Amino acid sequence: MSTNHDLDQNQGPDQGSDSRAPVFETRDLSVHFRVDSPEGKVTVRALDGIDFTLHPGEIAALVGESGSGKTTLARVFSLIYPPTGGEVLVGGVPLARAAKDERRYYRDTQLIFQDPFASLNALKKIRHIVERPLRIHRIVKSRRAVADKVIELLERVNLTPASRYIDQYPTDLSGGQRQRVAIAKSLAVNPKVLLADEPTSMLDASIRLEVLNLLADLRDSEGLAVLYITHDIASARYLSDRINVMYGGRIIESGPTEKIVSDPVHPYTRLLLDAAPDPAHFKGSGHSAALDTSTAAPVDNSVEVLGCRFANRCPLARPECTSAPIPRYTSPDGRDVLCVLADQRSDFTPTTPTPAVTSAR
Amino acid sequence: MSITASTLSGPEVLGASQVPVETTAQIARRLEESPLLLEAKGLDVTYVTESGEVPACRDIDIQLRRGEILGIAGESASGKSTLLNALSRLQRAPAVTSAGTVTFHPDVGSPVDLTALTEDELRSYRWTSLSIVMQSAMAxxxxxxxxxxxxxxxxxxxxxxxxxxxxxxxxxxxxxxxxxxxxxxxxxxxxxxxxxxxxxxxxxxxxxxPEIVFMDEPTTAVDVVMQRQILTQILQLQATLGFAIVFVTHDLSLLLEISDRIAIMYGGRIVEIGMPEQLYEDAQHPYTRGLRASFPPLSEPVRRMSGIPGTPPDLLNLPQGCSFVSRCPLALDICRTERPELEPTETGVAACHRSGSSNRDSAADPKEPIS
Structure with missing residues (x-):
């Protein structure tokens, strides 16, 4: 029933108030791919030095541009890419052990895809689509119980009355309704976490909020954890408790949502915020829609960079940005940034450079 | 007017300084002084399909002035791309211009109705007068x-x-x-x-x-940083070269930032036209307000928002009155029976029975349904 503000007030779930183990926790996670290129085999560092935590009942956003590694991280959690370095804990248990029982793992970890036009079988009725996970995972046994459960699930995602939708086909529904069917289907197996990769970017603007609100409600009422992937930092601010900004395969800044939005440290986070359309900056308001930005291309993730991968586009780059590994700075309010600019701030203290940066070959 | 590389700054860093920042009054004055460039009058576009004639655009009246950036906002099936194709005369069957005119006013010479021209005659206007940037560069x-x-x-x-x-x-x-x-x-x-x-x-x-560049969601396929770079570039080029832009997108917050005027489309009709300041602060149509409230803010406090519940109308089965009536939190009885006409507002027009004072009083929060 709320956005992140209510959670801010009770300190948020990441303040140790919740004794349950994190849903996901990574330490120095890396995913490297060996790929062919005109110069022979090269290593693409899709993820490097990722320290990420998602608590029960929390919505964590991954924000960043195309190629920043957002989806790769989600794919590690959905067992599509194996980690090539570091550690991943799922509910406090190492990923390899947690994933041994694959069926159970996928019951706990459900995926919501970008395109509800492609992710639902167009030839099957809504009833069938929502029923299938119930049967496959044997959530309820009797035919009667399955039917009741389908109704309950549809009503939980506000498709009411469920009887109106149950015998329709996905093509009869709008994008927002379809995405809610996809969410209902995920909820069928009582998951612990939803991995939602751009769940609203294919939807019309006027119905995006209903999907975001539904995710917020599920967090608040059922303690569901959500990994929300987007390049729209405004929607991340609306929905999430914590924002993780990714660039070049690293989390370059993370922290409680409002801190990230109101007081960003990393120039890339500032760029993301400045670049996002803001209705309050309407023409005539004195704000310019034009923005001084470097048009330099992002560093290719197959190129080894000792320091900061954003340095070639950064308006504030200094020599030490590329000559040495960047220390990670942390602040007492739960923020974490990978940028030398943090040394000018009294609230941040450096920790050791992430080992993956130096050990990458 | 000729463009060369030296007209603009070097490629490495985009300079925002070449793009003027105007007040609403300055924009209004500039538009007023600027000659008419393109005008659609009573324009209807119909898709002839097996299941019937789909009224994709109806009664479109819109003017574009020289050097103006006109935004057209709308969601799926609102008719915005259909309108763009009709204005740029790029429409293909099954779309048919079933009524109205699109008049182009050249620099020299008399106005010409583009809808009356043959493909061959249109060729002489392509690129030199009218050009287009599509959504998918790859395609x-x-x-x-x-x-x-x-x-x-x-x-x-x-x-x-x-x-x-x-x-x-x-x-x-x-x-x-x-x-x-x-x-x-x-x-x-x-x-x-x-x-x-x-x-x-x-x-x-x-x-x-060209004198007019039509842009159909030119930044929808790229991420926000690249989008801002492309917009900056478009605005720089526009400021230097002075062409007019018709910019179509579903992203109203983006249009508010770049447009001199914005037309809002719903169910195949323009339901409101206004300058960004008015559409931001005092939009007259509940759909415009709902759409504006569908984009979470970055610089204002976050509160629970609800977008617009419901779904857009079926163009083959439009309601008798206002096409927004089923989703409108302020609908009156008259809205179900009589379609509202576009009436003048402070900076444009709006088609709503509650446009004006009654609207403003009761609609402080458009998301609180009144029923």
């Missing part, structure tokens, strides 16, 4: 031809005085103008990043100094 550029070939082809086709050599020079200038080194003329489109492709397409659209 617009030919992947098996070098950029140079495509640029030279356009330049030779539309500029009779050009030679192959002069066209090649011009092609290089055009690329440099959008911050792409002219050496990239030798590249194929797939060798460019998504943002570069889109910029190359913008450069191509400017090849023959």
């Amino acid at each position: 617009s550029l030919n992947p098996v031809m070098r950029l140079e070939t495509q640029f030279i082809d356009v330049i030779l086709e539309h500029d009779r005085s050009a030679t192959k050599a002069s066209a090649r020079v011009r092609a290089g200038e055009l690329l440099e103008m959008v911050g792409i080194p002219s050496a990239r003329l030798q590249s194929y489109s797939y060798q460019l990043s998504g943002g570069m492709q889109q910029r190359a397409l913008i450069a191509l659209s400017l090849a023959s100094d």
